[in-house]
Amino acid sequence: NAGVTQTPKFQVLKTGQSMTLQCAQDMNHNSMYWYRQDPGMGLRLIYYSASEGTTDKGEVPNGYNVSRLNKREFSLRLESAAPSQTSVYFCASSEALVGTLQAYGYTFGSGTRLTVV
């Protein structure tokens, strides 16, 4: 009953370094999401994937790339980290099918606390 698993939990990067945040879900959910959470800003959507093989930009995609490797896994890559990307990153999944009338809530991972110095 792992739900949504994110790795790593903590990371410190130097400006310009790259890294990939990993996310996997074992609930057979269709949709997966990456959010960042900053003080006073709430959760902001970076990218999402409505189904395996598809990805779309959210509110704040600049500086990030994503890969929906298969139905279970959705990774977030920072190619050249900047201090403005210091944040807590949450992966989430949902059983929703895009375009259906009924929305479903998210199941969130435990988060990755990223600091860029």
Place this chain on the structure above:
Amino acid sequence: QKEVEQNSGPLSVPEGAIASLNCTYSDRGSQSFFWYRQYSGKSPELIMFIYSNGDKEDGRFTAQLNKASQYVSLLIRDSQPSDSATYLCAVELYNFNKFYFGSGTKLNVKP
């Protein structure tokens, strides 16, 4: 203008009282409305959701939706110290199951 607005708080209520948390949204195309609870240092967890105007009750929680006025609220009856957390309002647009979150209201329930 942000899509979803919440008062950041903190909202302080005594144990046993009713806590009322409010959220307004800007897009009339919004379809679904969710409330999440987030304890400090933890990830958000779903409390309840509402689609239709009116009230929806689940245990000590009641969600209220007024689409004409574009607000949604969460009432917590018989508040407990364990309810102390930040409450996030999330609004979904156009059936894309893509949510916009408010910045959250911090609730403190005092014993």
